[in-house]
Amino acid sequence: LTEQAVLRPDAGSATTVRLDSRGLLLGDSRRRLALYSGSLHYWQHDQKLWAPMLRQVRELGFEVVDTYIPWSVHEEERGVFGFDGNRDVEAFLRACEAEELFVIARPGPHINAELTEFGYPPRLVRNERLQARTASGAPAIHVIPPKAFPILSYASEEFFGEVTYWFDAVCPILARNQYPDGPIVLVQADNEHSYFFKLTPYDVDYSAPAIAHFRRVLQEKYETVEVLNETYRAEFGSFDEVVPPRKFEATSREELPQYLDWAYAKERYLTDGVHRVASMLRERGISNVPISHNSPGWHGVPYNQVALEQTVDVHGVDFYVHRREYGYLKQGCQYLAGTARLPFIPEFGAGTWPWWEPIEDADAEANALTALMHGIKAINYYMLVERDRWLGSPIGRRGDVREDTARLYRRLLEFLRASDWTSVDRRSDVLLLSVREYERFAFASRAVSPPFFPEALGPLADLLRHEIFAERTLGFEQWIPRELRAWSNGCAAELSSRHYAYLLGDSESSLEWLSRFKALIVPAFEFMARETQEKLLAYVWRGGKLIIGPRMPLTDETGKPCTVLSSTSAEGIHVVEHAGEISQALSKCNVEPLCELDNPNLELALHSNGSSSYLFVANPTSTSQSGTLNCPGLTELRDAWGNSEPLTAEAGFHLSLHPQQIQVWSC
Amino acid sequence: LLSTSVVWEDIDAAQWSNLWRFIHSPDRFPTRAIGLLEAGVPVALVSGASGQVPLDIWPYDEPVLEAVAERLRKELKVDQVILVELSVLSSLWDEQQRFLNSEDDYDDYLFAVRYLTDLMISEQAVCAPGPTIKGFPEIPYEQFRAYIAEAVGTEGSFLINVFDRDALWWSLAGRVADGSIVRLTSSQGLVPPDAPPLHSPWHQANAALLQACEATLGPVRLALSFQLAAFEAVLRASNLPRAIDRFTRTDDLIIWRQ
Numbered sequence: 001l002t003e004q005a006v007l008r009p010d011a012g013s014a015t016t017v018r019l020d021s022r023g024l025l026l027g028d029s030r031r032r033l034a035l036y037s038g039s040l041h042y043w044q045h046d047q048k049l050w051a052p053m054l055r056q057v058r059e060l061g062f063e064v065v066d067t068y069i070p071w072s073v074h075e076e077e078r079g080v081f082g083f084d085g086n087r088d089v090e091a092f093l094r095a096c097e098a099e100e101l102f103v104i105a106r107p108g109p110h111i112n113a114e115l116t117e118f119g120y121p122p123r124l125v126r127n128e129r130l131q132a133r134t135a136s137g138a139p140a141i142h143v144i145p146p147k148a149f150p151i152l153s154y155a156s157e158e159f160f161g162e163v164t165y166w167f168d169a170v171c172p173i174l175a176r177n178q179y180p181d182g183p184i185v186l187v188q189a190d191n192e193h194s195y196f197f198k199l200t201p202y203d204v205d206y207s208a209p210a211i212a213h214f215r216r217v218l219q220e221k222y223e224t225v226e227v228l229n230e231t232y233r234a235e236f237g238s239f240d241e242v243v244p245p246r247k248f249e250a251t252s253r254e255e256l257p258q259y260l261d262w263a264y265a266k267e268r269y270l271t272d273g274v275h276r277v278a279s280m281l282r283e284r285g286i287s288n289v290p291i292s293h294n295s296p297g298w299h300g301v302p303y304n305q306v307a308l309e310q311t312v313d314v315h316g317v318d319f320y321v322h323r324r325e326y327g328y329l330k331q332g333c334q335y336l337a338g339t340a341r342l343p344f345i346p347e348f349g350a351g352t353w354p355w356w357e358p359i360e361d362a363d364a365e366a367n368a369l370t371a372l373m374h375g376i377k378a379i380n381y382y383m384l385v386e387r388d389r390w391l392g393s394p395i396g397r398r399g400d401v402r403e404d405t406a407r408l409y410r411r412l413l414e415f416l417r418a419s420d421w422t423s424v425d426r427r428s429d430v431l432l433l434s435v436r437e438y439e440r441f442a443f444a445s446r447a448v449s450p451p452f453f454p455e456a457l458g459p460l461a462d463l464l465r466h467e468i469f470a471e472r473t474l475g476f477e478q479w480i481p482r483e484l485r486a487w488s489n490g491c492a493a494e495l496s497s498r499h500y501a502y503l504l505g506d507s508e509s510s511l512e513w514l515s516r517f518k519a520l521i522v523p524a525f526e527f528m529a530r531e532t533q534e535k536l537l538a539y540v541w542r543g544g545k546l547i548i549g550p551r552m553p554l555t556d557e558t559g560k561p562c563t564v565l566s567s568t569s570a571e572g573i574h575v576v577e578h579a580g581e582i583s584q585a586l587s588k589c590n591v592e593p594l595c596e597l598d599n600p601n602l603e604l605a606l607h608s609n610g611s612s613s614y615l616f617v618a619n620p621t622s623t624s625q626s627g628t629l630n631c632p633g634l635t636e637l638r639d640a641w642g643n644s645e646p647l648t649a650e651a652g653f654h655l656s657l658h659p660q661q662i663q664v665w666s667c
Numbered sequence: 668l669l670s671t672s673v674v675w676e677d678i679d680a681a682q683w684s685n686l687w688r689f690i691h692s693p694d695r696f697p698t699r700a701i702g703l704l705e706a707g708v709p710v711a712l713v714s715g716a717s718g719q720v721p722l723d724i725w726p727y728d729e730p731v732l733e734a735v736a737e738r739l740r741k742e743l744k745v746d747q748v749i750l751v752e753l754s755v756l757s758s759l760w761d762e763q764q765r766f767l768n769s770e771d772d773y774d775d776y777l778f779a780v781r782y783l784t785d786l787m788i789s790e791q792a793v794c795a796p797g798p799t800i801k802g803f804p805e806i807p808y809e810q811f812r813a814y815i816a817e818a819v820g821t822e823g824s825f826l827i828n829v830f831d832r833d834a835l836w837w838s839l840a841g842r843v844a845d846g847s848i849v850r851l852t853s854s855q856g857l858v859p860p861d862a863p864p865l866h867s868p869w870h871q872a873n874a875a876l877l878q879a880c881e882a883t884l885g886p887v888r889l890a891l892s893f894q895l896a897a898f899e900a901v902l903r904a905s906n907l908p909r910a911i912d913r914f915t916r917t918d919d920l921i922i923w924r925q
Binding site for chain 2: 247451
């Protein structure tokens with residue numbers, strides 16, 4: 001499958017700037033704007049430096065610049081804001097326009113930006129009524145230099161009342177500077193809305209407004225308390241009597257639904273929070289441009305990529321990684337490419353904050369190629385221009401260019417232009433699916449919920465680094481969370497080592513979306529939601545091939561019999577008990593690997609449009625690797641990145657890669 | 668020590684990488700496994716290297732927890748095993764989050780919650796080897812921080828340079844006002860980017876940086892200039908003044924105090 005450029009029907013349809021799977025389209029002319037951007041924080045620099053800095057951004061090859069707009073910096077007192085001197089955001093927007101740069105504007109309310117208290121006015125975080133609470137009712141604390149602070153509850157109406165003051169002041173500025181009247185082409189709602197990285201199931205938020213939100217989610221799902229009682233085997237008089245779980249205590253499968261609902265409510269807390277902020281922006285005139293959001297992770301609950309893209313036009317994932325973390329970045333990019341409207345990294349580390357492992361130039365190069373290899377189409381480099389509490393950017397705080405670092409960005413932008421990257425599609429035959437109900441099960445059955453204190457946990461830090469599931473089968477034949485990871489990870493390893501063209505997907509995606517892939521690989525256990533089973537069966541009826549395992553589901557998630565998949569007579573369903581059998585099943589489905597390559601440690605991806613193709617070869621290992629590549633019809637490989645000699649076929653192409661090297665071949 | 672408005676700029680990325688790799692090198696840290704219990708019954712086992720390990724290997728035939736921990740330590744080939752009740756962990760995390768004092772800076776709070784963690788492990792967990800985590804090569808930052816705070820006082824600047832032979836390996840300069848650090852930078856913030864490279868030998872480079880620090884951040888109250896091996900030893904020393912004295916005598920550490 002190469003036709004990736006299917007626009008979801010609602011993507012930015014009412015706006016002057018539209019968004020599709022390749023980038024932005026401006027105005028009626030539909031001028032294509034590739035979203036290759038870099039961050040510059042105007043308030044951190046003297047106004048006199050803006051123009052020369054923006055010129056340097058432009059000189060590196062970027063057409064878009066990104067900035068936060070910090071509430072705490074502009075607020076002088078509640079409802080009174082200053083936009084003078086280096087806080088004159090409108091003057092900054094004019095400076096961008098003068099340098100022919102488009103702008104991504106990110107007004108928060110949460111921005112982080114390495115600011116103390118993350119850009120919220122200090123009066124807010126000190127207001128106990130606005131604070132998120134732990135399971136025991138204590139304020140939940142985010143520990144970060146220079147000062148730990150209590151996090152805010154996005155279920156609090158009073159909090160959104162405070163946001164009104166800020167948005168009423170800043171949104172008119174943004175609204176009148178939207179394209180075509182100004183340089184703004186994208187506005188981000190909030191930032192990394194993720195419980196302030198507290199991603200364990202039973203740590204936060206147990207504030208009264210958050211519990212009320214949980215009950216509203218249940219009421220929306222079950223409509224009447226009688227239906228809920230039937231599912232929970234409970235006798236609640238009303239939804240107000242339902243209390244959220246504070247740890248995983250289930251001992252039988254019958255108790256599972258309430259934990260799955262808590263996991264679902266944790267997702268909804270995030271999507272509803274983003275939706276609220278995005279709606280406030282739209283209500284205040286941000287109507288010409290798409291609205292985006294970014295998360296600091298992608299895997300499983302509480303993130304829900306598909307639901308988030310029902311609240312904003314595009315949702316991306318931020319990555320601050322090092323070249324040894326190839327696997328994590330690869331999977332994140334494969335997931336974005338397999339689920340998102342526009343596979344977008346809204347923050348891709350160009351340097352780091354001082355209390356994190358520096359991202360070196362070699363990391364940045366490997367990261368860029370990994371992202372492109374696995375399907376990313378839009379990138380914002382954070383921070384392109386260095387400032388307080390940041391290090392390692394290509395442009396220094398005085399507007400000076402660090403040539404050693406800047407070289408990569410020039411080269412990357414040159415490659416993106418020369419390859420016409422927005423026009424090429426990654427070949428993707430297979431989608432390896434995450435099934436949301438299993439992800440919720442895995443999340444809810446975590447044995448521990450440490451707060452996000454990696455530095456403070458000391459000898460217990462491993463409890464935060466790993467998923468740790470309570471080891472109980474709950475009456476199922478298998479310990480499902482563990483089997484889920486084993487089966488899915490095994491399939492991914494098999495697909496990579498045998499060089500299939502695959503992406504990662506999500507069961508929440510629409511049938512239309514899933515139907516673009518020749519084959520779906522789906523983990524399945526004794527239960528699976530009826531809705532999921534029906535969607536998968538519809539996919540098969542449309543001609544898709546379904547590889548499912550390790551077993552067929554027989555009930556839904558509440559334990560009621562549900563044999564939609566197991567009882568069908570439809571052809572095209574293959575049950576695979578062990579991940580090692582995936583390639584045989586794919587062969588039966590007429591899905592073949594990209595090419596023959598005799599080294600399973602090397603990975604491949606192919607991108608092409610009508611006239612050009614780019615073959616990526618990655619060596620993710622820490623040792624040199626070589627192999628012989630055979631692709632029918634391929635006679636020459638020309639180096640497209642500048643780190644290899646051209647190759648011609650002599651009984652195949654003889655590839656040789658350094659540790660952690662990625663080669664890009666034009667073919 | 669950090670002011671809430673601390674400015675942290677012109678940090679040399681290469682120097683910062685050196686320090687990060689030095690502190691976080693995996694071979695400096697002990698490997699651990701953690702067993703989680705609920706009313707004495709094992710619920711989960713995690714080994715730092717490999718993540719969650721199935722409870723199949725749990726020695727259920729062994730009634731004494733100390734012996735369980737020791738057998739798991741041998742089986743998993745880790746330096747230490749910690750067995751702890753889930754309820755104890757929940758209480759610890761809750762207490763950690765209740766512990767924030769509005770006057771604390773990041774370091775104050777971090778040290779406080781780490782103290783709580785260490786106390787919990789020594790009093791309420793079963794460890795092999797146990798009963799405490801003492802003896803593992805973790806860096807006692809607290810005493811280094813206290814040393815700087817005492818030397819600089821409420822106003823002034825400080826400078827720390829680490830040299831690998833004559834090459835500047837890491838540097839940190841700071842300005843203190845009203846008892847808090849208000850600015851942090853590296854040699855990059857002391858010497859303009861277009862200035863010629865610092866002169867070797869390291870004694871001379873150190874003198875040049877000291878002068879630049881004085882000019883940029885004001886009167887220097889404390890400057891420490893280490894050779895790399897001395898830096899490592901001093902950072903890990905249980906008796907900081909004694910270690911400083913020792914390396915000063917061998918000329919691997921130059922101290923300036925005013």
